[in-house]
Amino acid sequence: MLAPRQMSRLLIAGTKEQMGAVIAELYRHRLFHIEDFVGQEEYAGFKLGMPLAGATEASNDLITIRAATNAFGVQADSAPHGRPVSGAELRRQLQAELPELDAQADELVTRRTRLETRAKDLESRTAELEPFASIPIDLDLYRGYTSIAVLAGHIPADVAIAAPHEKAYAGGKKGGFIAVFTPIADREVVERQLLDAGFAAVRIPDETGPASEAIARYQAERASIEKEIEGINRQLGNLKEIHASFLLAADELLTADVERAEAPLRFAVTDLAFVAEGWAPSSEVPEITATLERVTNGKIHVEELEVDYDHDSVPVEYNNPSFSHPTELLMDVYSRPNYREVDPTLLVSIVFPLFFGIILGDVGYGLILLALSFLLRKYLAGEGGNLLLDNLRNAAISSTIFGLIYSEIFGFALPWKPLIFSRHLNIGGEAHGHGPDAVPMLIIAIWIGILHITLGRLISLVNHSRMDHGKHRTQAMIAQAGWLAFMWGILFVIWSMFPIPLMPNLGAIGGPIALGLNIAGILGVVLILIGIAGIGQENALELMELPTIVSHVLSYARLLAVGLSSVAIAMVVNYIALGMFINPALENLTPVGIVLIVVGIVVLLLGHTVNTALGILGGGLNSIRLHYVEFFTKFYKGGGKKYNPFGMKRLYTTEE
Amino acid sequence: MVDPVSATTALTPEMITASQAGLKAVGAGLAVGLAGIGTGLGEMGIGAAAMGATAENRDMFGLALLFTVIPETIVIFGLVVALLLLF
Numbered sequence: 081m082l083a084p085r086q087m088s089r090l091l092i093a094g095t096k097e098q099m100g101a102v103i104a105e106l107y108r109h110r111l112f113h114i115e116d117f118v119g120q121e122e123y124a125g126f127k128l129g130m131p132l133a134g135a136t137e138a139s140n141d142l143i144t145i146r147a148a149t150n151a152f153g154v155q156a157d158s159a160p161h162g163r164p165v166s167g168a169e170l171r172r173q174l175q176a177e178l179p180e181l182d183a184q185a186d187e188l189v190t191r192r193t194r195l196e197t198r199a200k201d202l203e204s205r206t207a208e209l210e211p212f213a214s215i216p217i218d219l220d221l222y223r224g225y226t227s228i229a230v231l232a233g234h235i236p237a238d239v240a241i242a243a244p245h246e247k248a249y250a251g252g253k254k255g256g257f258i259a260v261f262t263p264i265a266d267r268e269v270v271e272r273q274l275l276d277a278g279f280a281a282v283r284i285p286d287e288t289g290p291a292s293e294a295i296a297r298y299q300a301e302r303a304s305i306e307k308e309i310e311g312i313n314r315q316l317g318n319l320k321e322i323h324a325s326f327l328l329a330a331d332e333l334l335t336a337d338v339e340r341a342e343a344p345l346r347f348a349v350t351d352l353a354f355v356a357e358g359w360a361p362s363s364e365v366p367e368i369t370a371t372l373e374r375v376t377n378g379k380i381h382v383e384e385l386e387v388d389y390d391h392d393s394v395p396v397e398y399n400n401p402s403f404s405h406p407t408e409l410l411m412d413v414y415s416r417p418n419y420r421e422v423d424p425t426l427l428v429s430i431v432f433p434l435f436f437g438i439i440l441g442d443v444g445y446g447l448i449l450l451a452l453s454f455l456l457r458k459y460l461a462g463e464g465g466n467l468l469l470d471n472l473r474n475a476a477i478s479s480t481i482f483g484l485i486y487s488e489i490f491g492f493a494l495p496w497k498p499l500i501f502s503r504h505l506n507i508g509g510e511a512h513g514h515g516p517d518a519v520p521m522l523i524i525a526i527w528i529g530i531l532h533i534t535l536g537r538l539i540s541l542v543n544h545s546r547m548d549h550g551k552h553r554t555q556a557m558i559a560q561a562g563w564l565a566f567m568w569g570i571l572f573v574i575w576s577m578f579p580i581p582l583m584p585n586l587g588a589i590g591g592p593i594a595l596g597l598n599i600a601g602i603l604g605v606v607l608i609l610i611g612i613a614g615i616g617q618e619n620a621l622e623l624m625e626l627p628t629i630v631s632h633v634l635s636y637a638r639l640l641a642v643g644l645s646s647v648a649i650a651m652v653v654n655y656i657a658l659g660m661f662i663n664p665a666l667e668n669l670t671p672v673g674i675v676l677i678v679v680g681i682v683v684l685l686l687g688h689t690v691n692t693a694l695g696i697l698g699g700g701l702n703s704i705r706l707h708y709v710e711f712f713t714k715f716y717k718g719g720g721k722k723y724n725p726f727g728m729k730r731l732y733t734t735e736e
Numbered sequence: 737m738v739d740p741v742s743a744t745t746a747l748t749p750e751m752i753t754a755s756q757a758g759l760k761a762v763g764a765g766l767a768v769g770l771a772g773i774g775t776g777l778g779e780m781g782i783g784a785a786a787m788g789a790t791a792e793n794r795d796m797f798g799l800a801l802l803f804t805v806i807p808e809t810i811v812i813f814g815l816v817v818a819l820l821l822l823f
Contacts (some may be wrong), residue, residue, distance in 0.1 A: 708801075
């Protein structure tokens with residue numbers, strides 16, 4: 081909690097005979113994060129390992145499988161998730177079926193490609209012939225002359241040619257088509273005149289008979305080809321139905337084979353021995369050591385190395401209660417935590433839904449979002465999608481609870497008074513109550529900001545004390561304390577000068593002592609000065625950031641402001657739909673009134689749909705932004721490397 | 737309609753309150769509207785650059801989103817001022 085899972089750096093060394101067994105065992109456990117061998121200095125004399133036997137065959141089979149998968153259009157989530165098959169059985173099946181399946185897929189795809197090429201060819205020929213169809217001359221009459229030149233092409237309008245010639249012209253909507261027959265001697269003159277009139281020549285097709293007949297012939301052929309392609313696609317579809325789960329399982333099995341066979345490429349080896357370095361969760365180290373010793377009959381050396389945090393980048397695996405798992409997605413979007421800093425996932429997983437609820441506190445919207453978070457699971461498959469929907473679910477629950485507190489459902493009031501603060505606006509002139517408690521809520525929002533930012537700075541103190549050394553550590557910690565002093569100093573000064581509801585009134589402590597400030601004010605000024613000194617001693621440029629204290633705290637006002645605007649939209653929609661369309665029409669029901677009621681219902685549905693979408697965006701984006709911009713910038717470094725253990729989550733196959 | 741002459745001569749307290757309320761509403765509208773324009777101008781450049789960065793490298797999404805919403809604070813301030821004016 082609040083820290084990633086503890087990792088140990090492991091060194092595994094053994095003879096080459098043991099390498100296969102060790103790799104298989106590591107792969108099965110899926111705990112060892114391999115640190116690639118890149119020729120480090122301390123490994124002088126070692127070289128990169130060679131793939132295990134069978135790597136090439138497995139890769140080739142994998143390529144075949146993937147080609148068939150592509151040909152059939154099989155997708156990972158399209159196949160039914162049946163019972164996982166055993167690896168040994170699948171291997172037998174692969175031996176027996178793969179060559180035939182490959183040949184089948186290959187044959188069908190080749191045939192389809194050939195047919196598609198032919199169809200393209202026919203299409204372009206038809207396009208070439210089409211203009212000639214409008215001229216009643218057989219195509220063989222366009223060529224085979226010794227003394228006559230033939231020019232054919234598109235031209236905007238018919239043109240008179242001042243040279244001996246015969247021509248045929250056919251007009252159309254977008255300009256005409258012209259064929260000119262002229263003695264070869266006059267060709268140039270005719271051509272120039274034609275070009276001046278905007279002539280664009282086309283190739284004369286190599287065909288016989290009337291153009292329209294040729295077109296009809298080609299179109300018939302194309303239709304039959306298309307039917308044939310359809311048949312092939314149907315066949316491929318049938319094969320997909322039959323083989324999808326086999327292909328996916330085989331892909332998984334062979335991928336595992338290839339990954340295992342190629343693992344030595346990441347190890348350091350000599351002629352007789354190998355060394356693998358990597359990371360494993362500390363709690364699992366005894367287990368890993370024991371199994372490796374068992375499979376190699378003790379002929380293996382597993383050693384836990386000392387970790388040098390300044391040079392080693394330790395892979396980071398979250399270590400959170402299951403409640404916080406969805407939030408890890410939001411953390412990864414920003415950056416995975418560094419191994420040694422405080423992992424704020426747990427805090428975010430509590431505060432994010434709270435902020436969301438404060439902003440979008442409405443029973444109606446909350447329940448809609450809750451329903452969405454379950455209904456969308458079908459469409460947003462995959463781990464990331466599910467985590468996102470889990471976040472939405474948590475936020476929706478919080479939104480519903482705050483809706484009960486605020487007494488709000490789709491902008492209407494619930495049958496009780498708001499439990500703490502009212503957000504009911506006075507829209508449509510139906511005055512009830514005294515309007516929203518905007519000012520008290522604003523102050524609560526600011527309080528949340530002050531506390532959230534103070535928490536951020538305190539975490540920063542912890543981080544710096546953990547991660548820095550020597551003089552720099554002291555300086556950084558003083559600077560963080562300085563930021564805190566500066567912020568609280570400003571607060572003390574404000575509190576001593578202005579009485580603010582829901583905030584301490586320090587002006588009442590005593591009369592002014594100096595500069596018109598009382599004792600609390602003086603204390604505030606001292607804190608501000610200490611703060612500036614503390615920040616400045618680490619880095620004077622940081623002093624430019626001082627105003628962000630004010631803007632960051634005030635930024636939390638969005639908790640009230642965005643929420644209130646969402647309430648306002650809901651109430652306006654209700655007022656337009658009910659107050660302006662439905663209620664007046666219901667009082668005096670006429671045929672026109674029924675139309676008005678329908679319009680009112682449409683406005684109601686549309687308005688609330690839009691407001692739900694805005695609610696997700698406004699509530700979600702603003703809450704996460706308060707974390708990313710206002711909270712994380714105080715302490716969070718991130719940039720941790722993802723823990724990616726060597727192994728595979730098997731979906732379609734079982735271990736052999 | 738009120739006679740223009742009597743309107744200038746006899747300004748009743750109700751009229752003064754009403755015009756004050758009206759001006760407050762105008763001020764609130766201006767606060768949100770102008771702050772919104774400011775935010776829009778700010779996000780214009782950032783948003784375009786953020787899109788480009790995300791298109792090149794999807795890992796940038798989180799950071800890009802963060803940069804894009806930074807000017808959002810301006811309009812929130814406008815909204816807060818408007819709310820304080822109105823209530």
